[in-house]
Amino acid sequence: MAEFKFEIVEELLVLSTSENGWTKELNRVSFNGAEPKFDIRSWSPDHTKMGKGITLTNEEFKTLTDAFKGH
Numbered sequence: 001m002a003e004f005k006f007e008i009v010e011e012l013l014v015l016s017t018s019e020n021g022w023t024k025e026l027n028r029v030s031f032n033g034a035e036p037k038f039d040i041r042s043w044s045p046d047h048t049k050m051g052k053g054i055t056l057t058n059e060e061f062k063t064l065t066d067a068f069k070g071h
Helices: 058-069
Strands: 006-017 023-031 037-043 050-056
Touching (some): 037 058, 050 058
Antiparallel strands (some): 023 037
16 A cells, blocks of 8 residues: 655644644645645644545635635
8 A cells, every 4th residue: 555645835724723732724735745735624733643624726725715705
């Protein structure tokens, strides 16, 4: 099985912090060397472990932010 690699390229926003120190964050993350995507998920305090999350392309992120600008 191939090794899974990730790199947080840009830390954008901490949305919340749990009692155990994990943070829910918006970052730009590269998975397995691919182009970085916008990523929302929970991270351990040292960023070595991650929870389930969602990744968005630049276009998807723009669509989401444009929708919020209208409200």
